[in-house]
Amino acid sequence: MKFVKPMLILALLSGCAAQQPKSTPDTLTLTQTSQYLPHQAYDEKGLKIPYVAAENPYLKQTGTISKGSVLLFIEAKKALAADDEKTAVQKLKVIAEKDPSLAGPLVMLGDISMTNERYAEAEDYYQKALTINDINVNAWLGLGETQRRQGQFIAAQNTYAKALQQWPDFPEAHLNLGVLYDLYLNIPQQAQAHYEAYLFLTNKKTHAATDWYQEVQSRTGITASFIDAGPETQNSSKLAAE
Template identity: 40%
Template sequence: MVSVKASRPVAVMMLAMLSGCAGILPVSQPDPEPKTVEREPVQEVAEQSTAPAVEGKYLPQQGYDAQGKKIPYVAAPNPYTQQVTLVPAAAKAAFADARAKRENGDLRMARKGFRAMTKEFPTLSGPWVQLAGLSEQREKPEKAREYYHKALEVNPNNVNAYIEQAMFERRQGEFNNARDAYLAALQVWKDYPEAHLNLAILYDLYMNLPEEAQPHYEAYDFLTGKTDERVANWLIEIRRRTGIETSFIDNPPPVPEVPEVPANTNAAGEAVSADAGSSAPAKSEEQG
């Protein structure tokens, strides 16, 4: 299992799941909890079809100044957490109650609670995401797709919903759909580390497209400050398979060549020593 863990206050997580079209959190709040993904080889490799070329606009790029020194990279902010909204206390309570019922296995009452929320609090996308998950549990994939689409209609910036949708499609074996959902998340937030990581794993282990996976492993490694040793090892391994050693992220400018200083010449065009113009007297042949 690949899990990019980070501690998050319970209150923050509740707001993240409740978020609607106006957003979820004030700017000062931390990002939503990253998602956990599986990185295990599959028995069958999906057909390689319509896989897009690397979308360079989704990849971060290390910049350099005129002297060739690195410019610190500033990641784009998460637009989902940049939005600010006030979630009513009643919505928080209803969401917590429905989620507790789902966790306790009372799927019917959980579904009923989330459905009621979509009517009472129509600007919140979180209940639709929960309904999608419940539909998958009930083995109703088409209904799950409908609810994911509804969640993203309510809040197109809900990057977590794209990740949930992509993981659902991957579990359904719809790898192209999963890819499209990850790319949609990156279109909203190109510096979303976990979207890059999930997409890399999808390309690598499920679609047999290591050349497409490599840039996104590297993007995740870059955006997280090269702190995940496992991903660093995966990058070494995938570079061996692809034979691509050139970075997709960090390409330093070439070191300027120092031009050669041409030798001085005399009036006849003959080369002379560099110290010929010094104040020391010139030597002459000895007279016999």
């Protein structure tokens, strides 16, 4: 049995007030995302400088949460782990009703709805969570997934871009964006860039992502890295600036 650390529970639960502007489908256009790609730096000797990824801003949030809400959240996670979805949903709804300042329970309810393919319901939960706390990157990720599943591809792209705006080094946002560019928006060059970003940030965590990267690269014909331009290019840029 896995137990969640108390500090992580607090992070999952926490929330802050932040209203999100809503865009109507007919006003949506693709958002630029290349500025969120990580870049490999080099020192003066041409050696790679270890990349230090930015920390998830959501996990840095602090606040006071009632002991009752924390205990209910732990119980909900245990119920879900035991495949007792009904109990988990009941406890999460109690938290959301008693403490409407918390985004975490709504995100978890959205995840449960996603698992059951109730995409519109999941979208509503994620939107409500983001109204409470727009730094909750997991809510952005879930929202993008619901939009993609409902065929709202440009909306999903915008949502993943907002996730990266909050946390540029969010590996899963890069991966999901890569899939969206690749399979749904037919922009293979951008797909390749974000697949590479995911592999870079996770140190080639999954074989599947490596395969997807190689497949899209075979279509673009681009062999140069979007992440690592090499020491010579970096030094040339410095000289030009001087």
